Amino acid sequence: MKRKVFWQLSVIVFFLTMFFILFLSACLVLIIVLFKRIWLNQTIIQWIYFIATIGGFIFGCHLLIRLICNRIIFNEKEIFIQGNRGNNENKMQYETHIKYNEIKKIFMVLSLKNSLNKNLRQGFIPMPYIIFECENNQQKAINVLYYSKKQVKKIIDEAVYRAKEGGNILNESSGTEILNNFIENKNKYNNDSLPSKENSEGNDRINKD
16 A cells, blocks of 8 residues: 555644745844944944844744644554654653554544543643554554644555455544544543553654664
8 A cells, every 4th residue: 555644734734834934034034134234333233133033933943843844644554653852841742653453443532632531731732632542452542632633534544444345354444533533522532542551652662763
């Protein structure tokens, strides 16, 4: 089966991208203006503004690249999710590998924690996760906060299809059914069913391999 990639495409991502583009454009204009002023009249204050603006531009580029680069990859034998960049306290998604032949069940939950079921420093809003229950009762989570509902359906459908193509018999019928069930019962699923500590440590071992 061919490699397939799902990029983050949602209303939230669109507005965040537009915000960063406007911010970077403003920084670029300000850099040009400050450079002209420094060229004519060099002062310490203007140099400070100039350097600070360049720093803001670089930081904005870094955040935009982090936002755009997050993706879910369906390879020939497994689903691969690259971990978010940044310090561990603010990571929502850690690097995860999910083999098609190990998937036993798929469902969705809401949680304030990251994909390893660990607390986030800034975890104020419950985030949606697709949970893959695998062999030995190990659960692996994919954060889909920045994916549209349509994408979530397609991601689940793709996982089910590839698992079944590889000879794995799953009871799940479609992404639409799983997502609708999640929406109808999301209050019940709030902050539930993310990987346990034992399973999280298993994911840590995978990440290090």
